[in-house]
Amino acid sequence: MSNFSEKILFFWGLVKRIKTLENTYQLLLIKFMAFIFKFITEITNIQETTMSVERSLFLLASVMVIASTLLSMYVNTNWSWFTLFVGFNMMQSTFTGFCPPGWLFKRLGMKTEAQICQAK
Known part of the structure; x- marks a missing residue:
């Protein structure tokens, strides 16, 4: 089983467990957001093009x-x-x-479209 499909199965298990953990919505939301940010950074590493702040915002x-x-x-x-x-x-x-989220992506070191164009 690939790493990507393991993460999808983990996420689906997390969604199923939400019914039993109704008092911990905030914790689950934080875990979900961390999963999404990690997923975005992994997509950035896989793609040949550089993932910009703007593209990441649309994805998020x-x-x-x-x-x-x-x-x-x-x-x-x-x-x-x-x-x-x-x-x-x-x-x-x-x-x-x-x-x-755009501010957070910039703080994490992602570049904007303008910065990527200037570097080329």
Whole structure:
């Protein structure tokens, strides 16, 4: 079994265990976010092109929306609030220019599209 499929199975097991751990949603969300950030960095290492902050933000937002939608469908409808939060955060970053995950990606050393173009 490949490393990628093991991680998918681990994630699916995590989703199934959420029903029994209803009081620890925050801990599970933190673990899920750590998994996503690690997944993004591994994709960056696999791809031939450099993963930029902007591309990583699209990937993170889409994964968060898909995951929260699936969780609201199969676990608890309150997960749809997280989908709303992601959408609100995307909207406010359009107007203010501040995006918390973008700031975090930059702090972790990822380059923006402009920096990648300047380096070429």
